[in-house]
Amino acid sequence: DIQMTQSPVMLSASVGDSVTISCQASQNIDKYLAWYQQKPGKAPKFLIFKASGLVDGVPSRFSGSGSGTEFTLTISDVQPDDFATYYCQQHLSYPLTFGQGTKVEVK
Amino acid sequence: EVQLVQSGTEMKKPGESLTLSCKASGYIFTTRWIVWVRQMPGRGPEWMGAIYPDDSDTRYSPSFQGQVTFSVDKSINTAYLHWSSLKTSDSAMYFCAKYKRVGHPDAFDIWGQGSTVIVSS
Numbered sequence: 001d002i003q004m005t006q007s008p009v010m011l012s013a014s015v016g017d018s019v020t021i022s023c024q025a026s027q028n029i030d031k032y033l034a035w036y037q038q039k040p041g042k043a044p045k046f047l048i049f050k051a052s053g054l055v056d057g058v059p060s061r062f063s064g065s066g067s068g069t070e071f072t073l074t075i076s077d078v079q080p081d082d083f084a085t086y087y088c089q090q091h092l093s094y095p096l097t098f099g100q101g102t103k104v105e106v107k
Numbered sequence: 108e109v110q111l112v113q114s115g116t117e118m119k120k121p122g123e124s125l126t127l128s129c130k131a132s133g134y135i136f137t138t139r140w141i142v143w144v145r146q147m148p149g150r151g152p153e154w155m156g157a158i159y160p161d162d163s164d165t166r167y168s169p170s171f172q173g174q175v176t177f178s179v180d181k182s183i184n185t186a187y188l189h190w191s192s193l194k195t196s197d198s199a200m201y202f203c204a205k206y207k208r209v210g211h212p213d214a215f216d217i218w219g220q221g222s223t224v225i226v227s228s
Contacts, residue, residue, distance in 0.1 A: 001169075034214035036152075043202055043218035044152060055216070087151055091212045095168040096142075096154040 002026050002090050006099035012107040017078045021102045023071040023088035032092035035064055035073045038101075039084045047086075048073065078104070109133035111141075111203050111219035118225045119193050127222045129186040129203030136184040137161040140211045143177065143188050144202040146221075152202070157211065158186060166211070193226045200224075 003026035013019045023033065031051040036044035046055050048064035051071055061076045075082055083106055088099040114128040129141065143155040156167040158177040165177050176189040186203060201222050204215035 036215075038152075043204075043221055044215075045218075046207075046214065046216045049207060049214045049216075089152075089214065091214050094166050094212060095156075095170070096212055098151050098153070101151045 001095055002029060002093065002097050004088055004090055004097050004099040006086075006088060006102050008102060009100065010103045010105060012105050013078050013083075014107045015078055015080060017107075018074065018076045019078060019104060021073045021086055021088075021104075023066075023073070023099050025069045025071070025090055028068050029090045029092040031067045032090055033064075033066070033071050034089045034091060035062075036087045036089065037082075037084045038087065044087060075104070109217050111205065111217055113201075113203060113219035113222045116223040116225070118227070121195055121226055121228055122192050123226075125190045125193055125224065127188045127201055127203075127224070129188075129219050131184045131186070131205070134205075136179075137181060138209055139205045140213070141177075141179070141186040142204050142206070142215060143175075143186075144204060144215075145171075145199050146202065147199045155188075155201075157206075159211070160184075160186065193224075195226045195228070198224055198226045 005024045007022045033051045035048035038044040052064045085101045085103045110132050112130045137160045140157045142157040145153045155171040158165045160179045178187045204218040206213035207216035
């Protein structure tokens with residue numbers, strides 16, 4: 001199985017900050033990486049596909065980058081609606097696997 | 108609008124059986140794999156497996172193989188997740204979702220709202 005490791009587990013930010021979340025794959029996954037946002041009691045929301053593709057309707061302050069084993073999700077100009085938990089997920093091969101999550105909280 | 112609507116909260120006893128449903132609308136049901144995802148309290152999502160509605164081809168995560176069964180009813184655009192004998196450790200939120208593109212595997216672009224399962228004696 002491909003292991004996905006996110007860092008940090010939690011980060012504190014203020015509105016207007018820029019934050020970066022890292023995701024490392026245990027083996028080369030090319031660009032087969034997605035990012036999701038989840039709020040308590042809700043389903044995850046699809047943000048980024050193929051490492052850097054922004055899903056329609058997702059604000060442009062979200063961006064993804066990387067390939068191979070190292071990936072990042074950046075939120076520039078954090079807004080109140082962005083405080084949530086973020087997960088990366090590889091979709092190269094079965095079984096599909098998620099990172100453990102990064103919680104972005106209010107500083 | 109593309110939607111996946113799941114069945115509601117279930118409270119069951121250990122050893123009982125359970126089937127959750129996931130009804131699709133707004134797209135051609137038979138063209139996209141449906142996945143099931145478990146999320147235990149305070150934990151990240153776990154991919155349980157996937158089913159292709161057109162021919163019921165399935166892929167199970169090794170962690171869930173033999174523990175659950177996926178099925179579909181194409182006539183009503185609905186996918187199902189079934190347990191024959193629940194354990195207390197099956198208590199969790201369960202989501203269905205669909206792959207973004209034709210083919211597999213892929214990212215999950217549309218999610219159901221989730222079904223809560225509580226198993227307790």
